Structures are given as structure tokens and as C-alpha cells.
Amino acid sequence: xxxxxxxxxxxxxxxxxxxxxxxxxxxxxxxxxxxxxxxxxxxxxxxxxxxxxxxxxxxxxxxxxxxxxxxxxxxxxxxxxxxxxxxxxxxxxxxxxxxxxxxxxxxxxxxxxxxxxxx
Amino acid sequence: xxxxxxxxxxxxxxxxxxxxxxxxxxxxxxxxxxxxxxxxxxxxxxxxxxxxxxxxxxxxxxxxxxxxxxxxxxxxxxxxxxxxxxxxxxxxxxxxxxxxxxxxxxxxxxxxxxxxxxx
Amino acid sequence: xxxxxxxxxxxxxxxxxxxxxxxxxxxxxxxxxxxxxxxxxxxxxxxxxxxxxxxxxxxxxxxxxxxxxxxxxxxxxxxxxxxxxxxxxxxxxxxxxxxxxxxxxxxxxxxxxxxxxxx
Amino acid sequence: xxxxxxxxxxxxxxxxxxxxxxxxxxxxxxxxxxxxxxxxxxxxxxxxxxxxxxxxxxxxxxxxxxxxxxxxxxxxxxxxxxxxxxxxxxxxxxxxxxxxxxxxxxxxxxxxxxxxxxx
Amino acid sequence: xxxxxxxxxxxxxxxxxxxxxxxxxxxxxxxxxxxxxxxxxxxxxxxxxxxxxxxxxxxxxxxxxxxxxxxxxxxxxxxxxxxxxxxxxxxxxxxxxxxxxxxxxxxxxxxxxxxxxxx
Amino acid sequence: xxxxxxxxxxxxxxxxxxxxxxxxxxxxxxxxxxxxxxxxxxxxxxxxxxxxxxxxxxxxxxxxxxxxxxxxxxxxxxxxxxxxxxxxxxxxxxxxxxxxxxxxxxxxxxxxxxxxxxx
Numbered sequence: 137x138x139x140x141x142x143x144x145x146x147x148x149x150x151x152x153x154x155x156x157x158x159x160x161x162x163x164x165x166x167x168x169x170x171x172x173x174x175x176x177x178x179x180x181x182x183x184x185x186x187x188x189x190x191x192x193x194x195x196x197x198x199x200x201x202x203x204x205x206x207x208x209x210x211x212x213x214x215x216x217x218x219x220x221x222x223x224x225x226x227x228x229x230x231x232x233x234x235x236x237x238x239x240x241x242x243x244x245x246x247x248x249x250x251x252x253x254x255x
Numbered sequence: 256x257x258x259x260x261x262x263x264x265x266x267x268x269x270x271x272x273x274x275x276x277x278x279x280x281x282x283x284x285x286x287x288x289x290x291x292x293x294x295x296x297x298x299x300x301x302x303x304x305x306x307x308x309x310x311x312x313x314x315x316x317x318x319x320x321x322x323x324x325x326x327x328x329x330x331x332x333x334x335x336x337x338x339x340x341x342x343x344x345x346x347x348x349x350x351x352x353x354x355x356x357x358x359x360x361x362x363x364x365x366x367x368x369x370x371x372x373x374x
Numbered sequence: 375x376x377x378x379x380x381x382x383x384x385x386x387x388x389x390x391x392x393x394x395x396x397x398x399x400x401x402x403x404x405x406x407x408x409x410x411x412x413x414x415x416x417x418x419x420x421x422x423x424x425x426x427x428x429x430x431x432x433x434x435x436x437x438x439x440x441x442x443x444x445x446x447x448x449x450x451x452x453x454x455x456x457x458x459x460x461x462x463x464x465x466x467x468x469x470x471x472x473x474x475x476x477x478x479x480x481x482x483x484x485x486x487x488x489x490x491x492x493x
Numbered sequence: 494x495x496x497x498x499x500x501x502x503x504x505x506x507x508x509x510x511x512x513x514x515x516x517x518x519x520x521x522x523x524x525x526x527x528x529x530x531x532x533x534x535x536x537x538x539x540x541x542x543x544x545x546x547x548x549x550x551x552x553x554x555x556x557x558x559x560x561x562x563x564x565x566x567x568x569x570x571x572x573x574x575x576x577x578x579x580x581x582x583x584x585x586x587x588x589x590x591x592x593x594x595x596x597x598x599x600x601x602x603x604x605x606x607x608x609x610x611x612x
Numbered sequence: 613x614x615x616x617x618x619x620x621x622x623x624x625x626x627x628x629x630x631x632x633x634x635x636x637x638x639x640x641x642x643x644x645x646x647x648x649x650x651x652x653x654x655x656x657x658x659x660x661x662x663x664x665x666x667x668x669x670x671x672x673x674x675x676x677x678x679x680x681x682x683x684x685x686x687x688x689x690x691x692x693x694x695x696x697x698x699x700x701x702x703x704x705x706x707x708x709x710x711x712x713x714x715x716x717x718x719x720x721x722x723x724x725x726x727x728x729x730x731x
Numbered sequence: 732x733x734x735x736x737x738x739x740x741x742x743x744x745x746x747x748x749x750x751x752x753x754x755x756x757x758x759x760x761x762x763x764x765x766x767x768x769x770x771x772x773x774x775x776x777x778x779x780x781x782x783x784x785x786x787x788x789x790x791x792x793x794x795x796x797x798x799x800x801x802x803x804x805x806x807x808x809x810x811x812x813x814x815x816x817x818x819x820x821x822x823x824x825x826x827x828x829x830x831x832x833x834x835x836x837x838x839x840x841x842x843x844x845x846x847x848x849x850x
Contacts, residue, residue, distance in 0.1 A: 158372070160358070163365040167703035170710075173775060174358065177768055181350045186343035191310055192351050198314045199355035201483045202321040204561050204680050207362045208355070209485060210373035224305035227524035230483040231300045232311050234527075236318035236327070238476035239279070239293065243326045245439045245468040246282040247447060253277070254329035286465035289472075292534055299530060320721045323442050323799050328723060346762035349721040353765070357714035364677045364706040366685060396610070398596070401603040405822035408829070411653055412596065418649060419588045424581035429548055430589050436552045437593035440559040442799050445600045446593070448611035462543035469538045470549050474556035474565070477517070477531065481564045484520040491515070492567035558840045561680050566842060584643035587840040591646070595833035602796045602825040604804060634848070636834070639841040650834065657826045662819035667786055668827050671793045675831035678797040683838045684831070686849035700781035707776045708787050712794035712803070715755070715769065719802045722758040729753070730805035 141165040144172050151179065158211055190219040198233050260284040263291050270298065277330055309338040317352050379403040382410050389417065396449055428457040436471050498522040501529050508536065515568055547576040555590050617641040620648050627655065634687055666695040674709050736760040739767050746774065753806055785814040793828050 137145070145165065148157045164171040182192050193216035200208035216226070256264070264284060267276045283290040301311050312335035319327035335345070375383070383403065386395045402409040420430050431454035438446035454464070494502070502522065505514045521528040539549050550573035557565035573583070613621070621641065624633045640647040658668050669692035676684035692702070732740070740760065743752045759766040777787050788811035795803035811821070 158370045159367050160362055160365075163367045164361065166365075166699070167707070169775065170361070170703065170707045173772055174361065174710075177354060177772065178358070180764065180768060181347075181354045185347050186341060187313075187347045187351075191313065192347070194306075194310065195314060195317045195348060195351045196355045197483075198317045199321050199352055200359055201479050202318050203356065203359045204482050205359040205362055206482075206485070207367050207369050208359050209483065210369045214373050222305060223523070227527065228300075228304050228306045228311070229314060230480060231524070231527045231530075232306075232314045233318055233483060234476040234480045234531075235296060235300045236315045237322065237479045238472040239297070240319055240322045240324040240327050241439050241475045242283065242289070242293065242468060242472045243279055243324055244442050244444075245435075245447065245471060246279075246285075247444070248278050248282045248326050250326050250329045251277045254333050285461070286469065288537065289465065289469045292537060293472075296530055296534065299526065316721075320717050323720050325720075325723070328721065342761070346765065349718060350762070350765045352721060353714040353718045353769075356717045357710040360677050360713045361706060361710045363680050363682075364673075364685065364709060366682070396608045397605050398600055401605045402599065404603075404818070405826065407656065408599070408822065408826045411656060412599065412829075415592060415649055415653065416596070418645065419585075419592045423585050424579060425551075425585045425589075429551065430585070432544075432548065433552060433555045433586060433589045434593045436555045437559050437590055438597055440556050441594065441597045443597040443600055445605050445607050446597050448607045452611050460543060466538075466542050466544045466549070467552060470544075470552045471556055473534060473538045474553045475560065477535070478557055478560045478562040478565050480521065480527070480531065481517055481562055484517075484523075486516050486520045486564050488564050488567045489515045492571050554840075558836050561839050563839075563842070566840065580642070584646065587837060588643070588646045590840060591650075591833040591837045594836045595829040598796050598832045599825060599829045601799050601801075602792075602804065602828060604801070634846045635843050636838055639843045640837065642841075646837070650837065653830060654834070657823075657830045661823050662817060663789075663823045663827075667789065668823070670782075670786065671790060671824060671827045672831045674790045674793045675797050675828055676835055678794050679832065679835045681835040681838055683843050683845050684835050686845045690849050698781060704776075704780050704782045704787070705790060708782075708790045709794055711772060711776045712791045713798065715773070716795055716798045716800040716803050718759065718765070718769065719755055719800055722755075722761075724754050724758045724802050726802050726805045727753045730809050 137165050138168050141168040141171055144168070144175050148175060160207070160211065190216065190221060193219050194221065194225075194229050197229065198236075201230075201233050202237060256284050257287050260287040260290055263287070263294050267294060279326065279330065309335065309340060312338050313340065313344075313348050316348065317355075320349075320352050321356060375403050376406050379406040379409055382406070382413050386413060398445070398449065428454065428459060431457050432459065432463075432467050435467065436474075439468075439471050440475060494522050495525050498525040498528055501525070501532050505532060517564070517568065547573065547578060550576050551578065551582075551586050554586065555593075558587075558590050559594060613641050614644050617644040617647055620644070620651050624651060636683070636687065666692065666697060669695050670697065670701075670705050673705065674712075677706075677709050678713060732760050733763050736763040736766055739763070739770050743770060755802070755806065785811065785816060788814050789816065789820075789824050792824065793831075796825075796828050797832060 145157055145161060148161055164174060182189060193212055196212045197209065197216055200212055264276055264280060267280055283293060301308060312331055315331045316328065316335055319331055383395055383399060386399055399409065402412060420427060431450055434450045435447065435454055438450055502514055502518060505518055521531060539546060550569055553569045554566065554573055557569055621633055621637060624637055640650060658665060669688055672688045673685065673692055676688055740752055740756060743756055759769060777784060788807055791807045792804065792811055795807055
């Protein structure tokens with residue numbers, strides 16, 4: 137691995153306090169610039185702030201399910217579990233994702249115009 | 256409006272304690288069965304439970320943005336604001352949605368296999 | 375309009391027995407090769423065959439709603455109506471589209487493996 | 494399996510007159526409320542009405558292909574076959590799905606405004 | 613294989629100067645009309661013109677990644693490599709695809725109206 | 732506008748040598764951190780490298796059309812034109828985007844397994 141890629145991988149391990157990184161980062165290491173940029177963005181975006189890390193992981197999961205990204209669903213389910221997501225929380229999360237995908241299409245099919253109150 | 260549709264609309268007003276419902280429900284009223292089924296599903300799915308209503312609204316928003324549903328973004332932004340979403344929370348939510356959409360595609364493009372640890 | 379584009383437009387009018395074509399075809403006329411190829415494909419694919427034209431229009435509508443293509447929803451709703459779609463048929467069509475989009479995501483979120491019986 | 498989930502599974506078997514249900518329902522049984530709600534919705538939406546069950550299954554398939562849901566394509570292809578879809582019907586269905594996805598993007602790329610006649 | 617399907621397969625082999633075609637074409641051969649129409653369209657659209665074949669293959673790849681089509685990513689990555697795509701070009705291509713998917717959602721979430729200068 | 736947001740806006744103007752920035756950046760300025768991160772990422776990703784800026788803009792456009800992002804199609808069409816995209820190039824680009832979206836779905840519908848040669 138290129139030294140600049142290795143430095144990023146080492147920072148991921150240190151920051152997350154893990155012995156190894158998951159395969160996503162190893163594949164990205166083929167392009168050290170994208171690896172570095174992506175990691176720095178993820179570190180900034182997923183840090184605790186106005187939203188806590190568990191909420192952020194569940195939002196990540198909702199997007200990944202809607203985009204049908206198998207790898208992302210697997211990795212962010214694991215991350216959300218680690219951040220405290222229970223079986224009951226996962227079940228409710230999935231129910232909301234399902235309903236949102238359904239009503240998004242109902243709205244689109246009926247061509248509902250945006251209510252003036254929402255503008 | 257058909258009496259069975261009107262009964263659903265009245266229940267929405269009562270449950271949400273609002274003077275009027277938004278246009279989505281009025282359009283759905285053209286199909287009273289779908290109106291009733293959708294409202295009962297939404298009432299069950301969006302109720303407080305293991306996840307609080309604000310988190311559910313933000314997940315709804317994440318799906319709606321990913322599906323590019325303008326109406327849904329407008330209505331669920333309003334609902335999330337009402338449930339307590341601040342400007343700072345919205346900004347972080349959008350940042351997570353953006354990063355998830357980016358890394359979903361990076362994973363897909365590099366055809367990263369799911370780590371055994373996630374299975 | 376280029377003569378080769380005009381010839382295609384004239385064939386659309388003749389085939390559909392209409393006085394004018396909708397804007398989609400006029401925009402495509404900027405690229406006569408794509409106009410010709412698209413029209414010939416549509417003519418072949420949408421012709422009556424093992425499926426009747428109304429079913430084909432409703433399938434077209436289901437795809438267009440799922441892809442959130444406003445223009446396509448408007449034009450294929452009109453075409454489906456012309457081919458015999460009633461209000462009741464439209465209502466049921468939209469209900470199916472909605473449920474399919476919901477259960478597609480439930481399946482994905484729960485990472486359900488394909489049953490051996492379906493392989 | 495929880496008794497309330499088992500009762501739903503039993504109703505699916507009875508309604509469809511099958512010895513066992515497919516894996517989708519078994520995975521959903523982890524969340525009995527979503528299992529019950531989803532099955533009741535599916536039972537209502539997929540029942541014969543203004544559209545016959547075969548048309549509904551083909552629409553389900555069109556959405557599932559557009560959403561790229563492998564499991565759903567497998568299960569609804571099987572259901573459509575059982576409801577009478579021949580090889581020739583499947584071939585035409587896929588051809589329509591393909592063309593709809595192509596022309597949806599052509600419309601979007603050329604930014605075609607909706608014809609006044611469709612409003 | 614039906615003779616009309618075989619004739620198309622033979623033309624693909626001849627045009628591409630390959631000993632065998634990939635599985636996509638063999639599956640399409642189940643529907644000779646769609647096979648023929650799709651091959652003729654691909655031959656026309658992917659031919660060198662105002663854009664060279666490598667650029668066209670990279671655009672094909674960008675769409676396939678965004679649609680999450682595993683087969684298409686595999687086959688068009690191979691085709692792009694054959695047309696001259698280097699590791700560095702692939703890395704930059706993927707980075708652009710990722711950023712486009714991210715900013716598409718940022719724009720949508722903030723509901724940015726189109727600048728008058730772009731109309 | 733917050734001073735840190737203003738500094739980014741000023742850098743965009745300087746880098747692109749324009750009198751004003753488009754609305755996307757002004758909306759993002761509500762969240763100075765995301766504005767700064769997004770601009771730095773775009774500046775890195777869209778810079779000339781193994782791929783020239785015109786190819787990058789056309790790839791951006793292909794993703795934006797597939798995601799149906801109206802604003803993004805408008806702004807990146809303008810950027811691609813500025814980078815040298817002719818009418819003929821745009822027409823071919825759109826034709827490729829259309830075909831890719833069609834064949835992506837054909838592959839998915841027929842459940843074509845990846846050829847061993849592509850693994």
C-alpha cells in the first residue's frame with residue numbers, strides 16, 4: 137500500500153480504536169486521494185454534533201436501503217448496532233423507510249402540488 | 256368527498272390537532288381505500304416507540320431526498336421542524352444524506368464484497 | 375426541422391392518427407438519429423402483442439412513477455386513459471406501485487436471501 | 494415465532510393455499526406489527542378488482558426491476574408465472590420496462606416541459 | 613437458438629471481432645426481437661462519432677454505478693479497459709460519480725431553484 | 732453571510748474567474764462546514780488529471796440525468812458547454828445515457844449472472 141494511503145488507514149484505526157479497517161477502506165486505498173478525502177469527510181460528517189452518532193448511522197442506513205447498496209446496509213447496520221441500535225429500533229427504522237418509499241411514489245403518481253404553507 | 260374518505264380526513268385532523276390536512280391527503284381521498292390504509296399505516300409507523308417522532312421524521316426526509324420527491328421533502332421538512340429539528344440539525348442531516356449517497360456509489364463502483372464480519 | 379426528423383414526425387402523426395405530436399418528439403427532433411431510433415423502438419415495443427396496449431401503458435406509468443419522471447407520468451397517464459384506463463383502474467395501479475416500492479425496501483433492509491424455490 | 498406473527502403466517506398459508514410461505518414473510522416475522530400491516534395491505538392491494546391479479550403482478554415486477562430488487566424480481570416473476578404470464582408476455586413486459594427507463598432519461602436530459610394538453 | 617437470434621449473435625461476433633459474446637446477449641436471445649433491436653441500437657449509439665468510444669464506455673459505467681447494476685459495471689468496466697481506460701482514469705471517474713451523487717442530493721435537500729442564467 | 736462561508740465563496744469566484752457564484756453555493760452557505768468541504772472536494776475531483784474537465788462534466792451530467800436532478804442537469808449542461816461540449820456531443824451523450832438506463836434494466840429483469848471473464 138502507498139505510504140499516503142497507509143497513513144489514512146492508520147488514522148482510521150486510531151480514531152475508531154479498531155485492530156483493522158473494513159474492506160471499503162482497503163479498496164479505496166487504490167486511490168489514495170479519494171481515500172484521504174472520503175475519510176476526512178466521513179470523520180467530519182459523522183462526528184457527534186447537533187445529531188448524535190446513532191441517529192446519523194440510522195440515516196445512513198435509510199439512504200443505503202433506498203439506494204439498495206448491500207455492502208452499505210451490512211456495514212452501517214453493524215455500526216448502528218455498535219452505537220446502540222436495538223432490535224426494536226431497527227424494526228421501527230425499517231418500517232419508516234418502507235412507508236416513506238411508498239408514500240413518495242403515491243405523491244408522485246397523483247402529481248400533488250406543494251402546499252403553499254410548505255413554501 | 257365520499258363519506259368514508261371524509262371520516263379518515265376527520266381522524267387525521269383530530270389526531271394531529273390541525274384545522275386542515277395537507278394536499279397529499281386530499282388527493283388520496285380520490286381512492287378512499289388507499290387513503291384509509293395509508294393513514295392507518297402512517298399513524299402506526301410514525302407513533303412514538305423505540306424511536307422518537309423527530310428521528311422518524313428525519314429518516315423520512317432522508318428517504319425523500321434520496322428519491323428526489325419535492326413534495327415529500329417540503330412536507331416532511333415542515334413536520335421535522337415542528338417536531339423540534341433546528342437549523343443545525345437539518346444541516347447535519349443533509350450532510351449525512353449527501354455522504355451516504357456518495358459512499359454508496361463508491362462501494363458499488365469498486366464492487367467491494369461484504370466483509371465476513373458483517374455477515 | 376431537418377427533413378429526416380420531419381419524416382419521423384409525420385410517421386408518428388400518421389401511425390397515431392393525431393394532428394400534432396407531443397413535445398417529447400419535438401425536443402428529440404434536435405437529434406434526428408435518436409428520434410428515428412426511439413420512435414421505431416416505441417412503435418415495435420408498444421404494439422399489441424401478447425400484452426394489450428393498455429397493460430403496456432400502465433407498466434410504462436409504473437416505471438415512470440418509480441423514476442419520478444413528471445413529464446412521463448403526465449404523458450403516459452393521458453395515453454393510458456385514451457387506451458381505456460378508468461379512475462378505478464388508475465387507483466388500483468397506484469396502490470400496487472406504492473406497495474411494490476415499500477416491500478422492495480423491506481426486502482432490501484432485511485437482506486432476505488432468494489428462496490431456493492425461486493432460483 | 495411470536496403467536497401474533499404465527500397467526501399472520503397461518504393466514505397467508507390459508508389465503509394462498511400453500512404449504513409454506515416464502516422467506517420474505519419469515520424475515521418480517523421478526524417485527525410482528527410490520528408483518529401484520531404489510532400482509533393486510535398486500536391482501537387488499539393485490540386482490541382482484543378493476544385490475545386482474547396478473548396485471549398487478551406484472552406492475553409489481555416492473556417496479557422491482559426499476560428498483561433493482563433481486564429478491565422481488567425472483568418472487569414476483571414466480572407469482573406472475575403462476576397467475577398466467579407466458580414467455581411471450583414476460584418478453585414484452587421486459588421490453589416495455591426497458592424502453593420506459595430509456596425514454597424517462599431522454600425526457601429528463603432534454604428537460605422537456607409538460608405539454609399544456611397533459612395538465 | 614432461433615435462426616433470427618443466431619444471426620444477431622453472429623453479427624455481434626463479427627462486428628466486435630470476438631470468438632464469443634457475453635451472457636447478456638445470450639439471455640436476450642430468448643426474445644429475438646428485443647435482441648435485434650437492442651443490438652442495432654447499441655451498435656449505432658456506441659459507434660465513434662462526436663464522442664470517442666472510451667468516453668461513451670465511461671458514461672455507460674457512470675450510469676450503471678448510479679443504477680447499481682452489478683453485471684453492467686463488470687461488463688462496461690471490461691469494455692472501458694479494452695478501450696484504453698487506465699487505473700488513474702478509473703479512479704478519477706469513480707471520484708466524479710461519487711461527488712455527483714453527493715451534490716445531486718445536497719441540491720435536492722436544499723431545494724435550490726434553477727438560476728435564471730441556466731434557463 | 733458568515734465570514735468563513737464568505738471566504739469560500741470568494742475562493743470559488745477567484746478559482747473560476749467569475750463575478751458571482753451560482754445559487755447552489757449560496758444555499759450551501761447556510762452550513763459553512765459543508766460549503767467548505769464540498770467546494771474543496773469539487774475543486775480536487777473536477778481538476779484536470781487523467782481525465783479532462785469536459786469528460787468530467789459529461790459524466791456529472793450522466794449521473795444527474797439518471798438521478799433526475801433538474802438543477803444539476805441545468806448547471807452541469809452549462810458547465811459542459813463552457814468546457815467545449817457541442818450540440819452533437821450532447822446528443823450522443825444523451826443517447827448513451829438513455830441506452831445505458833435501458834440495458835441496465837434488461838440485465839436486471841433477465842437476472843443475467845456476471846460472466847466469469849469479468850470477475
